[in-house]
Amino acid sequence: FTKANAESPIAFSWSAADFGFASSTTYTLQLSSKNDFSADVVNLLSTQSLSGTSSVKQINNVLLSWGKTAGTETDLYYRVAASVAAANVVYSEVKSKKLTPFKLQLEPDQYTLIYVPGAYQGWSPGADNGRLYSYNADSKYEGIVRIKDGTNATSEFKITSAPDWSHTNWGGTLTKSGNNYSGTLDPSGNNFSVAAGVYLINVDTSTLAITLTKTDDWGIIGSATADGWNSDMNLFYDGKYKVWQITADFTAGEIKFRANDDWGLNYGDNGADGSLEAGGANIALATAGNYTIKLDVENKTYTVKKN
Numbered sequence: 001f002t003k004a005n006a007e008s009p010i011a012f013s014w015s016a017a018d019f020g021f022a023s024s025t026t027y028t029l030q031l032s033s034k035n036d037f038s039a040d041v042v043n044l045l046s047t048q049s050l051s052g053t054s055s056v057k058q059i060n061n062v063l064l065s066w067g068k069t070a071g072t073e074t075d076l077y078y079r080v081a082a083s084v085a086a087a088n089v090v091y092s093e094v095k096s097k098k099l100t101p102f103k104l105q106l107e108p109d110q111y112t113l114i115y116v117p118g119a120y121q122g123w124s125p126g127a128d129n130g131r132l133y134s135y136n137a138d139s140k141y142e143g144i145v146r147i148k149d150g151t152n153a154t155s156e157f158k159i160t161s162a163p164d165w166s167h168t169n170w171g172g173t174l175t176k177s178g179n180n181y182s183g184t185l186d187p188s189g190n191n192f193s194v195a196a197g198v199y200l201i202n203v204d205t206s207t208l209a210i211t212l213t214k215t216d217d218w219g220i221i222g223s224a225t226a227d228g229w230n231s232d233m234n235l236f237y238d239g240k241y242k243v244w245q246i247t248a249d250f251t252a253g254e255i256k257f258r259a260n261d262d263w264g265l266n267y268g269d270n271g272a273d274g275s276l277e278a279g280g281a282n283i284a285l286a287t288a289g290n291y292t293i294k295l296d297v298e299n300k301t302y303t304v305k306k307n
Helices: 056-065
Strands: 009-013 026-032 042-047 051-055 074-085 088-091 095-099 112-115 131-134 140-147 154-157 174-177 180-184 192-195 197-204 209-214 218-221 236-238 243-250 253-259 266-268 283-285 289-296 301-306
Touching: 026 051, 042 051, 042 056, 051 056, 056 074, 056 095, 112 140, 140 236, 174 192, 192 197, 283 301
Parallel strands: none
Antiparallel strands: 009 051, 026 042, 026 074, 074 088, 074 095, 112 131, 131 140, 140 197, 154 192, 174 180, 180 209, 197 209, 218 253, 236 243, 243 289, 253 266, 253 283, 289 301
16 A cells, blocks of 8 residues: 555455345445544445445545545545445445555646536536546545626536536535535436536535535736727636636737736736736736736736747
């Protein structure tokens, strides 16, 4: 159980459950940090077979998600839940294993994804706008999505486990608190519905929790844009690299970054050095052309590349 064999498979197998009648049984392999499964329960896999396979990396990331310290040995408890319906569940004997989690830094191309198709992007699960990333290869996904369907006050969407409609698709009902929402993923649920806006979406496919937190909507404005200083060009959030970006044609002129189509929060560059200052100087584009511009809000930096 080391970083060197992070991609190695770990196989589990179990005996068939006997409910006393013919049934189609679903087996769920559960992990916990507690021997009585009173907390930190993760459903690692579900199947109707008598075996299943995970990986060193997946289990390692479960341990880290519980707050276990890399390099320190800890106890992992596991069992199998057999069910034919929600009311008919039996559990295997609890087994345990001592494991030492390790820190594993993933590269962006190694992030796993789920998708957010909705009316705002043509209900296309595979579209670039509408992706949530798991930065630790665990069950927790996040991303920033602009959920705006034209001028409609509300917009609908779903969560899909793959870039198509052929796998697991979740909907459900959300509870609103201020500008934010929370709820539970339901594979038989109707479309989620929220007020049009830009949201940080957090999804846990293990606990089936979903939250949407209203966040800033970033754009570019300036004499180098098609509409000058009148309106913003919307930036697209790329969760793979955690940057806002756009590729578009610009004229020679100046630009600034601002949030929510308003001057209350805007960034420029006083030193023309790639670092941003609130209310800073306009950023010059010396020549007209097609540019890719990226904004890193967290680190207050940006890049401008002429294509």
